[in-house]
Structures are given as C-alpha cells and as structure tokens.
Amino acid sequence: MDVLRLATVLETLPRERTRLLDNLGRLRREVGPITPELSDALADHMRLRHGDVHEVTSFYSFLQVPVDAVRVCTGPVCDSRGGREQLGAGAIEVPCLGHCELAPVVLHGDEVVGGVTYSTNDGASLGLARRDETLADYERRGGLALLREPLALERIVAELSASGLSGYGGAGFPTWRKWEAVAAEAGPRYVIVNADEGEPGTIKDRYVMELRPHLLVEATLLAARALGAMEAYTYIYIREEYATARARLTAAIEEFRAAGLLEGLSLDLVVGAGAYICGEETAMLESMEGRRGMPRLKPPFPSQVGYLGRPTLIQNVETLAHVPAILRNGGDWWAGLGSPATGSPGVRLWSVTGAVARPGCYEAPNGIVLRELIDGYAAGLVGEPGAIVPGGAASGILPPAALDVPLTREALTEWGCGVGSAAVQVFPKSYAPLRLLAETMRFFAEESCQKCTPCRIGNRALHHVCEELEHGRAAMSRRQVEEWLDAMTLTSICGLGQAAPYPVRNAFERWPELFAPLGPATLGEPASA
Amino acid sequence: MIEFTLDGRPASAQEDELLVHAAARNGVFVPTLCHDDKLDPYGGCRMCVVGVEGSSRPLPACATRVSAGMVVSTNSNVPQLRKTLTEMLLSEHLNANPGGRPNELVDLARELGAEAPLVLPDAKREPYADRNRLMGYEPDTCILCNRCVRYTQEVMQCSALSLEGRGPEARIVPTWERSWLDTECELCGGCLSVCPTGAIYEKFLEGAGVEERQLEQTKTTCTFCGVGCQIDLNVDPETKRIVKVTSKPEYVSNEGDLCVKGRFSFNFVHHPDRLTEPLVRGEDGELHPATWEAALAAAADGLKGVIRRHSAQAIGVLASARLTNEENYLIQKLARIGLGTNSVHSCEAT
Ligand SMILES: Cc1cc2nc3c(=O)[nH]c(=O)nc-3n(C[C@H](O)[C@H](O)[C@H](O)COP(=O)(O)O)c2cc1C
Ligand code: SF4
Ligand code: SF4
Ligand code: SF4
Ligand code: SF4
C-alpha cells in the first residue's frame, strides 16, 4: 500500500456515511484492494468505528480484489457454454456479468474479453438499433422536448395509467401508482434509478444505457421534475461491472449539465461493488446509506419511507426509458403496441440468450408467444432445446413443451412460472435440468444476504439436495424438501428467498423422474402467497 | 388501548405495541430468537411469524405493531413453519453447548420436537480463538441472529463485532477477525449477554463445566462504582463459590447492561488476601483483628494526633471511586467540618 497516496486520497473523501460505498470504491481504484489497514484508515477519516467499515467492505464481492482482476461469469448461460473452463489461476467467479448474449463471458478489469457487439432491433418505443452518440443526436430524434415543456404530474400519471406500463425490474408493479403514491407524500422526495441489473440472463438495462444514455437521463430528469426532487435528490445506482454504461451515462449527464438542463437538479451515479441483492430496492437503499445491503422489512414501502427516511421513487432503467415515448405519443398509443392476441399492453425488452441463432436484446410486445420471440427476433433455436428459463433465475423453469405459451403473467402462472425480468434463456438439451437447478440454487445461496433463516439456510440445503441427486442420492426426503420450500416462500423477507422455490417446484413437476430418490411427493397444494 | 383478535378471541393492546408483547400479555407465547427489546426490530430469524388477516404472508410478531381490528392467528400453518425454521437452524448447529450458557434454540427444538433432517455439508465454520481471558466465541453454535452485532452497534456503540461476508461463508467475528482486545471492544460482555445460544460465553475457569441454569442466583448491587448496577451473583451450589455474574433487562438502574468490572471482576470475593474484618496494627507492628468500634476509635486517634502535631492542613482525604454522590458529599463534610481540611479529592476524577 502506498501510504502517501493513501493520505492524499483520504483527504479528498467526504465524511458522510452515505458516501461510504463510494469512498471504498475510490480507495480500491486509486490506492488498492481494501485491506484491514485501509478500512481502518477510512473509518478514522469518516469518524466511523472500524467494525462498521469492516462489515460493509466484506459484504461486497469486489472491494477486496484488485481492479484489474479477471472475472469469469459462471451464470447458467455461461455455464452451459463452458464458462467454468475459462477459470484460470487468480480469476474470480461472478454470477452473471450481464453480457449473456456473448457467453461465455470473461472480464479483464473493466474490459469484456473479445469486445462487445450488440444484437437488437429498432422498436417503436426505445429504438435501440440507432445509437445516440451525442445529446444533439438524441435531440434530433425528438428528445428533450418533454424536458423543455414539462407536463403536469396529473397528466403524466394519466398517460402512464393509460399505457399500462408496469415495472420491468421484476416485480411488475403498475408504474403510475408508484408515481402517484410518491407524489402524495410530503416532500422532499428522492428519485432513484435501479441500474443494478444482476438477474442472471438479463442484459436489457445495459443495452439502454450503452445505446441510448440520453434517453435514460431525460426520463430520470422528467421524474425528478415531476416529483419536485431538488439538488442531491436523484441517483442512478449502477452495478460496478458496467463500466461502459457508467462512462456513457457520466458523459451524457455532463452534456445535459452543459446545456443547462440540470438547473436546480442533480443526477449522481452510485456505483455498486458486486452484490446481486443490492438490486432489491430496500437493500439498495441500505447500501446507499452506507450499510450492508440487507433488505428492510416491508411495509413501509420506499414510496413512503425510502432513502434516508424520505419518500422515494425507485424505478428500473427500462421502465423509465419507456416513459418519454409514452408521454410523447400518448399512453393509448403505447398500450396499442402490445399483442392483441393476449390483450397485453405495450412492449418491453426481452433478453434472449443461450441456444438461439442470434442472442440479443429485442423490443417486442408484452404477451408475445415464446416461439415467436425466438423465431421472429433471435433467428430461431439452435439444436434441440432443453430447459427454458422465461425471465431470470427466480422466474422458474419451462420444458420445451411450453414453446407455444404466450409470455404473460397469467399464462406462465399456469406453468408455475413468472415473466420476471424477461430474460429468456434457452438451454440445449445436453445441459441437464438438474445441473441448471443446482447452479440456480448455488446462485441464490451465494447471493443471500444472510438476514433471514429460510433463505440463508434453505438455499444452501437445496443446492446440496440437487448436487446429491446428480449422484442419485437423497439428502432429504421429498416431504421435508416441500416443507422447507413452503417456509422459504412464506417466511423469507424479500423476493430472493420467496421466489427461490419456483424453479425447484417446476422441476418437480416437469422432470419427476429426477427426484425419485427423494421418495413420494406429498399430497396437498404447495404454499403460495 | 385498542382491540384486536388473537386466535379467535378478543384481545387488547396498547397503541403501536409490538405484536409479540401484546400476544404475551393476552396469554399467547410467541417464540423469538433474534428479537431483543433493547434493539431495533430486526425480523431476521422468522421464528415469531404469525398469520395476520389481509397479509398474504405471515408477519414477524417481533417487528409488527398491533393495529385496531387486526386479526392474528398462531394456529393453521404457524406451528409447522416454526418447526421447519427450527430444523433449518439445527442443520448447521454443530455445537450446542460450548460454555454452559442456556441455548434457546435447543429449548425450542425440544419443545417443538424438531430435529435436523440433515447436516449441511458447509455447516462447519472456520474456528475462532481469542487470546482474551474473559470471553470465548464458538462459530459452530452461532445461528447468525445478529443480536450480538446489533448490540455492539446500537447499545454499546463499540461495533467490535461484525456480520462478515455474504452467502454461505458469512459469519460473526470481531473486527477483521482480530482478537477482541485489538478492536474497539471494552470487554463489557454485553454482546455475550444477548446471545440466545451461548455461542459467546464466559471462558474463565470459575464454573467451567457447570450449566448456568444449575447455578443459584443472588441479586445484589455492584460495588465497583456509584452507578449501582444490579447484578446476580451466580453461585455453584456444590462449592458455594461465585462463578459468574449476570444481570437482567428488568433491573431498572442498568437494564441488564454492565461494564467489564461488574460482569467479570468478581473473583476477588474468594481471594485469600481479601480483608473480611477490621484490622488494627498493634504495638508488635502486626495487624490484629478488632471490632469496628475499636478500629474506628484507633483511626480517629491517629487523625487527631496528626492534627495536634502538624495542624489539620496536613491531612488530605482521598475518596474511593466506588462511592455514590451522597457518600462523596458526606466525605467532603467529614473532611471540611469534622477534620477541618479542604484537601479532599475523589480518585474517580482521574
Ligand atoms: C433479489 C432481487 C433482485 C432484484 N434486482 C433488481 C435489479 O437488478 N434491477 C431492477 O431494476 N430491479 C431489481 N429488483 C426489483 C426491485 O426490488 C424493484 O422492484 C424495482 O427496482 C422497481 O422498479 P420497477 O417498478 O421499475 O420495476 C430485484 C428484486 C429482488 C427481490
Ligand atoms: S430472503 Fe434472502 S436475500 Fe432476502 S432478506 Fe432474507 S436472507 Fe436476505
Ligand atoms: S464485550 Fe462489550 S465492548 Fe466488547 S464487543 Fe461485546 S458489547 Fe462491545
Ligand atoms: S454469536 Fe450469538 S448473538 Fe451473535 S449472531 Fe451468533 S447466535 Fe446470535
Ligand atoms: S462498575 Fe460497572 S457494573 Fe459496576 S456499577 Fe459501575 S458501571 Fe455498573
């Protein structure tokens, strides 16, 4: 450690606890991996106790590793394409690096080995196929008009309501209701963009930020203005691995500032440090407040008690990115982009990866039939498909027989699955469902924040049960497994532990022969909340 | 007072009372592990979940406040959930009794008839040894309820314990795995006192091997300082010796919290050098037992002799740090009025 360098850097670091994560990130980049000595020095500088900084440092995967470390993705798509073979000495395993269309993915420092290419389409709402280089590019396509002549909040809420837009971060909550709820609370109010995209298989928010950063910035500022956010009240929390997106957003924000569009507002980036759970909105708030990113108990919801106890709008990148198109063309227009067959309004970005000819991120109607999505956008299947994950790790697992299912919440519920973050992952038949299941449970176990018993222990046990089954052994009886799944669904604090049982239950139903060693299934309905 | 329904019967509670307390006052015991009234509601272990009408999931009674008309149930699936959660905790609970302290998880398991269906392959945690002589920590007993850590942050404000890491490797450990002695710890033993499993325990030799629950308790006042903390001397029924000191949250002056002296400095009681009666030095130069009257008279004679020979200003009074305010007041009275000196001081001032 360079002591002189440390002293110089420390002097420039702010002392507010809310800047702890940021300070740790800067120390790591500018001085070196966080050691106990660095941690103590920062604690002394910030007048925190040594243990407080230790707890936070140890929560994140990257703070104690060098910035130029080699990071190998072992998420399910990469694993099915030989990801683990890339693991050399000194490399660290990361669960999903958000570049699944390029699988297997390796990061060398900030760089994606082999470079990044995009595969997308020119959708009516987001138009990702044309990349905006500058603010002028963006303005030429009709951008900024809304920011220059803002609509009244009531009008915005009405259009959002007509559009049927609901959250694309995974939970699917109607967007207009959130805006209305936050606006109903007394100010000051915060606006936070969730750019922590970590759900395995999900690449869409990165596409938005790298290809149309100005669109996200304008959408965010629209929300901030509508909700009366002030300076220091608007943030984008972005995962550390997205260096390109970070750079593009930083540059875009500077352009907005130079154009005088930030008047009375600010827009700051908060950079994560490798923890999937920080994508959960209340964990994100804890992380931003300088504590371990462990979810809070809900209620109260962030719209009432959010960042630093204030009402806070937390919205996924993609959700916000659709807002300008909705406000420009009207909510009804946007709703009409949906699929008439299933009556689902609007469009969304589908991350389609794995055994398809053209993996990528495509804007397509909500409620599109799975086969149509794969054939019409991703150029069809490659080889015979095995398991298909419709929307991220916790959305469940479909068998190939489900290819003709429309991707709606209702239709997928019948298959015990959900739309989640619309991350469709197609696995080849050669990738065993048990392997997929074991990898998924390992992911949940490793990412569990450890706050609650059912998630903390349940996921580890299920990972073990799956691994044992790969050898034909039963670590627990089927009945016990089902009791544990029920407890996880019903008593976990956040979505991670609550949803983790889905893929297991799906596999029970679709591939019962794999679970024969566990003994007979019990009668009765599994718990659902 | 507000009305609510508990297991089908009408019940009453204070406005905003925690469900776990309201249930207890209405005769329904809800088990808890991570909850501690001294700490902010946490809701981590989930042992206390109860059904609440209108909520799709059961809610933690330790972190949910009663509202008027609430319909609460501890029947239906609640007993099974408790049992399952207990099984989960047992599946990595490799050492149930490192130091003889009570283990609430084991109690609960016995009551619910819960047993671990498997031992997790990664249940074994890295061992932790600390060179301090007062407190030990056994990672294989810990259920990660985080009570100790929250105590260090919210009550003692030492933050000397951390919940370190994420995922299966997470554990409780003093700051950066140092010895407690090299952290901001003051060895007050508060984290030990809130640990529900006995994973943190007294590691001194006194009482080793005797279960805490077998000890006889005598309530008394700590004699070390004027705060007057209420303590329980725990006596081995066989040897009649004090083997540890505990305290209880309901003790008004200190709410169960102690400092290092009150909690850990008790073995002077049985020390052979301890004075247990007044002694007066005789003509032969040796100390001889005396009555209090004789001893006080000897001290008074000595002081009077100094005043006669050198004046009262030759006397200085140094009061013990153990005295209360009232006693200190009397000391200065004695010095100024009785002895006639203004040289009076308390060693607590330094
Ligand atoms: C374990 C977990 C991880 C999550 N990760 C993300 C994420 O990476 N990005 C995101 O936008 N939302 C994520 N969410 C959902 C957020 O909690 C929240 O619902 C969302 O940001 C709200 O924005 P939306 O309404 O626009 O979707 C996650 C939720 C859970 C339970
Ligand atoms: S469900 Fe898992 S991730 Fe969520 S709070 Fe509980 S332990 Fe943490
Ligand atoms: S013994 Fe007291 S001072 Fe030391 S870690 Fe525990 S609570 Fe903190
Ligand atoms: S040491 Fe005790 S109090 Fe601390 S987390 Fe473990 S079981 Fe809980
Ligand atoms: S010495 Fe410590 S335990 Fe004893 S009364 Fe004083 S503060 Fe309390």
Ligand code: FES
């Ligand atoms: S006692 Fe309520 S969750 Fe632990």
